[in-house]
Amino acid sequence: MNNILEIxxxxxxxxxxxxxxxxxxxxxxxxxxxxxxxxxAGKSTLIKxxxxxxxxxxxxxxxxxxxxxxxxxxNKDAKNAGIATIYQELSLVQELNIAENIFLNNEPSNKFGVxxxxxxxxxxxxxxxxxxxxSNFDEKVVNLSIGKRQIIEIAKALSKNVKILIFDEPTSxxxxxxxxxxxxxxxxxxxxxxxxxxxxxxxxEILQICDTITTLRDxxxxxxxxxxxxxxxxxxxxxxxxxxxxxYPKEKIPIGExxxxxxxxxxxxxxxxxxxKNVTFELKKGEILGFYGxxxxxxxELFSGIFGAYPNRIDGNVYIQGKxxxxxxxxxxxxxxxxxxxxxxxxxxxxxxxxxxxNITISTLDKFIQNFTISEEKETIxxxxxxxxxxxxxxxxxxxxxxxxxxxxxxxVFARALMAEPNFFILDEPTxxxxxxxxxxxxxxxxxxxxxxxxxxxIASELSEIIGMSDRVITMHEGKITGDExxxxxxxxSILNNIFGENLH
Amino acid sequence: xxxxxxxxxxxxxxTSKINNIKRYSMYIxxxxxxxxxxxxxxxxxxxxxxxxNLSRQxxxxxxxxxxxxxxxxxGNIDLSVGSLMGLIGAISAVFQAWYGMGxxxxxxxxxxxxxxxxxxxxYLISFAKIPSFVVTLAGLxxxxxxxxxxxxxxxxxxxxxxxxFIGQAYLSKGVGYILxxxxxxxxxxxxxxxxxxxxxxxxxxxxxxxxxLKLALYNILIIIFTLIMNIYRGIPxxxxxxxxxxxxxxxxxxxxxxxxxxxxxxxxxxxxxxxxINTKLIILFVFIIMGALSSISGIILTARLNAxxxxxxxxxxLDAIAxxxxxGTSFSGxxxxxxxxxxxxxxxxxxxxxMSLLNMNVSWQYMIKGLVLLVxxxxxxxxxxxx
Numbered sequence: 001m002n003n004i005l006e007i008x009x010x011x012x013x014x015x016x017x018x019x020x021x022x023x024x025x026x027x028x029x030x031x032x033x034x035x036x037x038x039x040x041a042g043k044s045t046l047i048k049x050x051x052x053x054x055x056x057x058x059x060x061x062x063x064x065x066x067x068x069x070x071x072x073x074x075n076k077d078a079k080n081a082g083i084a085t086i087y088q089e090l091s092l093v094q095e096l097n098i099a100e101n102i103f104l105n106n107e108p109s110n111k112f113g114v115x116x117x118x119x120x121x122x123x124x125x126x127x128x129x130x131x132x133x134x135s136n137f138d139e140k141v142v143n144l145s146i147g148k149r150q151i152i153e154i155a156k157a158l159s160k161n162v163k164i165l166i167f168d169e170p171t172s173x174x175x176x177x178x179x180x181x182x183x184x185x186x187x188x189x190x191x192x193x194x195x196x197x198x199x200x201x202x203x204x205e206i207l208q209i210c211d212t213i214t215t216l217r218d219x220x221x222x223x224x225x226x227x228x229x230x231x232x233x234x235x236x237x238x239x240x241x242x243x244x245x246x247x248y249p250k251e252k253i254p255i256g257e258x259x260x261x262x263x264x265x266x267x268x269x270x271x272x273x274x275x276x277k278n279v280t281f282e283l284k285k286g287e288i289l290g291f292y293g294x295x296x297x298x299x300x301e302l303f304s305g306i307f308g309a310y311p312n313r314i315d316g317n318v319y320i321q322g323k324x325x326x327x328x329x330x331x332x333x334x335x336x337x338x339x340x341x342x343x344x345x346x347x348x349x350x351x352x353x354x355x356x357x358x359n360i361t362i363s364t365l366d367k368f369i370q371n372f373t374i375s376e377e378k379e380t381i382x383x384x385x386x387x388x389x390x391x392x393x394x395x396x397x398x399x400x401x402x403x404x405x406x407x408x409x410x411x412x413v414f415a416r417a418l419m420a421e422p423n424f425f426i427l428d429e430p431t432x433x434x435x436x437x438x439x440x441x442x443x444x445x446x447x448x449x450x451x452x453x454x455x456x457x458x459i460a461s462e463l464s465e466i467i468g469m470s471d472r473v474i475t476m477h478e479g480k481i482t483g484d485e486x487x488x489x490x491x492x493x494s495i496l497n498n499i500f501g502e503n504l505h
Numbered sequence: 506x507x508x509x510x511x512x513x514x515x516x517x518x519x520t521s522k523i524n525n526i527k528r529y530s531m532y533i534x535x536x537x538x539x540x541x542x543x544x545x546x547x548x549x550x551x552x553x554x555x556x557x558n559l560s561r562q563x564x565x566x567x568x569x570x571x572x573x574x575x576x577x578x579x580g581n582i583d584l585s586v587g588s589l590m591g592l593i594g595a596i597s598a599v600f601q602a603w604y605g606m607g608x609x610x611x612x613x614x615x616x617x618x619x620x621x622x623x624x625x626x627x628y629l630i631s632f633a634k635i636p637s638f639v640v641t642l643a644g645l646x647x648x649x650x651x652x653x654x655x656x657x658x659x660x661x662x663x664x665x666x667x668x669x670f671i672g673q674a675y676l677s678k679g680v681g682y683i684l685x686x687x688x689x690x691x692x693x694x695x696x697x698x699x700x701x702x703x704x705x706x707x708x709x710x711x712x713x714x715x716x717x718l719k720l721a722l723y724n725i726l727i728i729i730f731t732l733i734m735n736i737y738r739g740i741p742x743x744x745x746x747x748x749x750x751x752x753x754x755x756x757x758x759x760x761x762x763x764x765x766x767x768x769x770x771x772x773x774x775x776x777x778x779x780x781x782i783n784t785k786l787i788i789l790f791v792f793i794i795m796g797a798l799s800s801i802s803g804i805i806l807t808a809r810l811n812a813x814x815x816x817x818x819x820x821x822x823l824d825a826i827a828x829x830x831x832x833g834t835s836f837s838g839x840x841x842x843x844x845x846x847x848x849x850x851x852x853x854x855x856x857x858x859x860m861s862l863l864n865m866n867v868s869w870q871y872m873i874k875g876l877v878l879l880v881x882x883x884x885x886x887x888x889x890x891x892x
Binding site: 309351363416 | 708709756762772775776777778779780781839
């Protein structure tokens, strides 16, 4: 068979993590090749190498395009070679129109650099016909739906004589109808002989659209299967692999009384659209309650709403230890014994130019006040204790947080939360972007916290993490709770059904 | 158990080296500037009279720069302080020269008015979410306009003796020496306490010799300063006010919740919000403080000139910003210190003073001050990239 792309013995190492470990993949000309795996399996790293973002010499192994070895210095090289990537976060200029976006940095112009508008519009029309949408090409991108924008993104790639088109989670933000449109375009492009690499969490989609599917796990190549010869169950097994019970030793923690009750909770976006719809649930002492769903299912919004950090309208009732409360700000929430660890710890969690000690104590300075000033001695004693307990690896408490590894930075944020002695924790993707070793430490820490009688809400996108850690799992889809089950009775298939809001079998 | 993890201290050599160079480079620059002007003016720059003058010039910039440092640390800017200073001068002059009000009530009114202006700025910035650059640029124009309207284009004078005292008087020599001894005692006591604290918890410390040397150096500097001032006429009152402001705000920034929160808001406002800090209130308070400190500077300036003029405090905001930035305050927020800003103010005031002594053309004065600012920031950016 005719391979357009051959990836041979590809290895990419980051400090502390092997992101890709001797991976071999062959991609045939004209096929749609799916790649699946958990977060951290190495999919993104693979794409970044293929698209030149991780330049040559930063990885080992070889890549052959049509039999010729390629080594990109940058993203531009990759584009010139005919490899284009459609990212999750779209890279269009909002205030420019469709035509201008498609030909950005590639405008048809005369020798003085004056743009030939006639040619621009003619070319745009031709390309838009190829992807089969009719849109006014002088419409600004900011006015288009996400789905349309993605198609413009594809059109932009097509305008540059692309050979391989890589899709990175293209459907995560699309409506069902938009997904269907995208699928049709993909089929059309395939008929024209274009090769596509398709990366997605949504197994049903991968099975539907791809000819062959490669699975990665922990940076290792697990296998390539023809779509027709596999199914969701087999794929899931390949993706998750080993018995999750081994990674997450089960431990029974006595469950106590209800600490949090949320009733009819709704969150609205800027435009007043409901994005969390009448959510009701209870959380008990000592319990780890998992929240599982796709990106955009409303989990983050729900909890930033409960925490008082959501900037737009919310309504509903929240009861803490049976008492109805109105939480207006994180300040309020922390005072009432809630602590939220955000998904993006760099952006919402860390003061990178400050020391570990500063970062740990910033939420709880009242504890160290003596004669109206912060007692450095008290601060040091308290911080040292917690620093030891979490075994943060640093040269001293006065080390700058920016010089710590991701796992240790996360521990610093945990330490800040523990310092506040909350009644319950909300952990949003606590192990995102953390290497395997530190991940286990964080998991053990969460169990320890629960054992000490604190309730934990765990939001995670890795199914194995959710199932491995939680006592109970609530699934969400498009802002609604679609399932609430104890871990003993849980069925993985039904979880997938619930988060996709569709029947897969 | 508390100490075991700190025993093994590895100093991040590179970072600390760069920080050291950065810290000392501005001292070196200052000394260089002083030597340069002393030579060029045949010693006039170092004359007691001039040093006393310089110290009063520094006071006004340093008090402003203290407030400006807080503002810049929160990630904002205040362009209106120069105009506000002028306006405060006009208001106090109107109350005193025209309506014969006593000095104390005038000062109270002036500081209250400045704080109110700060509240106004701060409210628009933190609650109405208008960028501080825009709000305070509008202030720069509006307050100057209001000042001209009040003055009707003329200079208002004279002020009473007690008001002039604030800007022109000197501390009696005896009190100066007592203060000098007190300052040395307090400084040494705090240094020793802080060192013994670090020893107790095995923190990184400098060698004992270096510590004693540093202590001695600072003690000698304090003594030399007092001697020079006392040989002339005594320590000027504005310098005393400046020292009080420095001490209070250095303490606030290092040892109080409010100070910690200021750094947090500037370092990462979103993280500060999620950590339970009322970020809006912090910014509001910082602008109120800026307004109050502008008033104090305005009062000193008016007292020194014995009049309120239309151009009083013009471009002063730029000197204050330059002083903060030269002193290591970062425009990206979250980084900066009061002592640094004072050093910056010393550099700016020395340049002003020296160039005036040389009768340098104003065009050169502007260009040189601009260049110094640029080089300082360039150095800052360079050393940060190295990290």
